[in-house]
Amino acid sequence: MNRDARALVCVPPWAWLALGLSLAAQLTWQSTRQPAPPAAADLPPPPPAQALRLASFAEAEASARLVMLYVQAFDLGGGNALPYKNLDYRRLTGWLRAILELDPRSEYPLFLAARVYAEVPDEARSRIALEFVYQEFLKDPNRRWPWLAHAALLAKHRLGDLALARRFAAAIDHYTTSEDVPLWARQMDIFILEDMSELEAAKIMLGGLLAKGAIRDPAEARFLKQRLDELEARIARGTKR
């Protein structure tokens, strides 16, 4: 016990009662006011990148990732069977663009755009996400080509748009200059034109990325393995998404 404090018996009963009652009232009040998961319509317009930079107090890297987690939560929680299908994708890509401006070396926004937002079962929304990946790829091709490679596969297998897939594949070949870009990525056009199933193509691509050591994050490796398993199970059932 602190030498400055008296024994608990010195506290009058009414003070105990007031403390207990106010604590119970607080717990009751808060338990009835649980916040609902943010809905698609709640996604606000994206702030300018400069405003995000100002609010980050020069901690751009941490802020970019926190904002990414904030955006990721919209239209995801609760009993949502098909996440992200109701989001305003123009608004969404505005957020992703602002986050990339805040930390251009972060891979999170492009990962979400290519691997999550572009895979929604809505062609119009998927095309917006794929176009975003393409536009952002052009700003840093040597670092961002894996996301466009995945976008090319999605364009072929999910959208059935061979022209769009070939445009993405050609962009990888045309704009990348680094020695680190593997041959299979430069030759994606062949990949696209071959009569290869989505599963085979995805396995080749993920295998190539893993062999190159491009996927180092355990959360990302877990997520991609889960996606591959889902794809395998779906194809085994003979159903098409």
Add this chain to the structure above:
Amino acid sequence: MPAAILARFVLLEARRGGLPWLAAASIALALGLAAFLSQVALTESLALQASIVAALLRASAVFLIAAHVASSTLREINDKELERMLSLPLSRSTQYLGRLAGFALCGAALAVACAAPLLLWASAGTVALWALSLACETALVAAAALFFSMTLAQLVPAIAASAGLYVLARSMAAIQSIAGGPLADASLPHEVARWAVDAIALLLPRLETVTRTGWLLYGPPDAGAYAAALAGLMLYTGLLIAAGLFDFHRRNL
């Protein structure tokens, strides 16, 4: 050496005042929050953990040192301890610099403690550069807090002024970027505002270039840029010390 004895007293006071416990609590809180947030990350979970821990611990170290300097200095002023010390055969400069050296050492100890958990995500060399930068940053904040505490002689204004200087210094590059943006209006009031922003920036340290989380995520900084950033910090700390000594010598205690 009298200044070293004063610095030792400051360190002793920090240890007995619970500063190590507060630092430990900040580290535990930052690690817990980073672990929680990384659970919802789909990728870059390690980068997220490193960036959150680094950003929180940097802010915690700065806040703890500013609050400790202000409360310690004002307690001495209010208890007339400062007046008693001034009656000793020690120059005012020795007293001021000895006390500041103690606070700077507290800041360095905090920087080392805050950098230690970052070894989980970044190489030892990069973490050492980050820690040295944070130690210089806390020394600057200690000098600012000591100056404001001596000058304003009130706890809340001293902490508010130190925090205001720090936050403004960290945001100044973004404010200048907004003021000088290509979409900004080219009218006279805007030009005056831009000039005023640039003038204020001249009076502030470039805190956005030091203790960067990006070093931990994307590799160590360029040696020249790192040395220039730290030189800027030391220069500004020197300015704060000179201003503090000027004010302390002028005061009629």
